[in-house]
Amino acid sequence: MGTEVLLVAGLAHHDVAEEVWRASPGSVLVRHDLRDLAEGVVRRWVDGELTVLELAHGCVSCTLRLDLIPLLERLGGLVVVHLDPALEPEAVCFALREADVRVEAVVTAVDRATWLADATGDDTLDDRGLGAAEGDDRTVAQVVVGQAEFADAIVLTGDGVDPAADAVLDRLNPIAPRRRREALDVAELLAAIPEGSRRGRFDDGFGPLLHGQPPLHPVHGAAVVHFTERRPFHPMRLHSAIDVLLDGVVRTRGRVWVASQPDVALWLESAGGGLNVGNLGPWLAAVADWSDVPAERRAVASASWDPYFGDRAQELVVIAGTADPEEITTALREALVTDEELALIDELEFVDPFAEWHDEMEES
Incomplete structure (x- = not known):
């Protein structure tokens, strides 16, 4: 037993x-x-x-x-x-x-x-x-x-x-x-614990970021920002924008795609003034053999597949305590690569402050 x-x-x-x-x-x-x-x-x-x-x-x-x-x-x-x-x-x-x-x-x-x-x-x-x-x-x-x-x-x-x-x-x-x-x-x-509760289960970082149905309208300063975009972040601009996630924000969780590491899905997580950036592994667009990929992840990726970017995308959920949701959204959007940078992305060399985190995660 x-x-x-x-x-x-x-x-x-x-x-x-x-x-x-x-x-x-x-x-x-x-x-x-x-x-x-x-x-x-x-x-x-x-x-x-x-x-x-x-x-x-x-x-x-x-x-x-x-x-x-x-x-x-x-x-x-x-x-x-x-x-x-x-x-x-x-x-x-x-x-x-x-x-x-x-x-x-x-x-x-x-x-x-x-x-x-x-x-x-x-x-x-x-x-x-x-x-x-x-x-x-x-x-x-x-x-x-x-x-x-x-x-x-x-x-x-x-x-x-x-x-x-x-x-x-x-x-x-x-x-x-x-x-x-x-x-x-x-x-x-x-x-009273409902169906669908975790009961000790955890996901691999590629699953849904919103568990249940949180109220999306602001109340007492608390608000949810669900940020999604289909172009990469400029690594230096994202590094500067992270400050907006560390003041008046309770939680940030999500998948990040930076132009300097096009094949790697990064995981960004913050709580209060604490921040972690980790390596989730490759985007499926960079994987030739999907036979070992969980069926649910394959299905989700296929449903939203982009002809050029594949499954690469930004998705962050930010729970603000006192921070301004519009300021968060604006800072993240301004950290994305521009149309001009996107057109030249294979030729540009980016300074990448996230490379150190990537190396640390590989070692661990």
């Missing part, structure tokens, strides 16, 4: 994980404390029993691979995993993908009083004393946005009401049911 897992994430856990555990008869509660991970020490509780682990390499992936995954496979049944505040559930689910473990749901606790400030800020995890390992340079925004975005259900903790935060959450994760901690019925919350 495999293991069924309920993951509870969030900087604002409070007692949400224990509430989920108490409402799940016969389940086991597992919790890790990664505060001393840099020294190779991890504290783990299983139903309240403490074990201190010493790892040769103090890193999150070692903790997951060497302890959490074997533990879950050994326990079997239903396990509630109370994630360390610095852990993002998507990374945990990625690590569990080949284990004999099924993720039943990801529940994220969101503090109503602090979440939006955290989601748009520049603080690093180290600034808060939450860094999971030496060299962990993630921002608090990257973590709290990722935790809420990947959730199947959200529990609102803390005092007060923030309509602006609610408006952002409506757009960041429109399908996850939200309930207040003070009136939480765990069974009802889990039953």
Whole structure:
């Protein structure tokens, strides 16, 4: 019998994980404390029993691979995993993908009083004393946005009401049911998770960027910008335009096509003041043999195929908190190559500030 897992994430856990555990008869509660991970020490509780682990390499992936995954496979049944505040559930689910473990749901606790400030800020995890390992340079925004975005259900903790935060959450994760901690019925919350929720699943970056149907009209400053274009970005102008995605923006996610790397789909993702640029792999227009390409991606590419560019295209979804949507759209559009540059694109040599990111992703 495999293991069924309920993951509870969030900087604002409070007692949400224990509430989920108490409402799940016969389940086991597992919790890790990664505060001393840099020294190779991890504290783990299983139903309240403490074990201190010493790892040769103090890193999150070692903790997951060497302890959490074997533990879950050994326990079997239903396990509630109370994630360390610095852990993002998507990374945990990625690590569990080949284990004999099924993720039943990801529940994220969101503090109503602090979440939006955290989601748009520049603080690093180290600034808060939450860094999971030496060299962990993630921002608090990257973590709290990722935790809420990947959730199947959200529990609102803390005092007060923030309509602006609610408006952002409506757009960041429109399908996850939200309930207040003070009136939480765990069974009802889990039953309210709709069809099509992630439940630990993730895509390869070429799937739909809008999950569910977020409201597209601005409310309390929150707005969605869905930017699509069928011509490449000029790499230097895009590099300059990125600043507009780091001020007053909660989340940016999407596929990017730069003129200097015509065969490579780049992935651009930001949260608050934190930014990642990665390599998704080749556009299908640059692939001769599609036999190993997932059928869904082949179908989507074929449906929108351009005779000249193939499946190459820009698609970015930006969730603004206080930023001006028109300013974002204008900055991105002005970063595209001009008609004159497009006509000479095979002859031009571009300075490419994204090449370093590309090389780093190849190495990793």
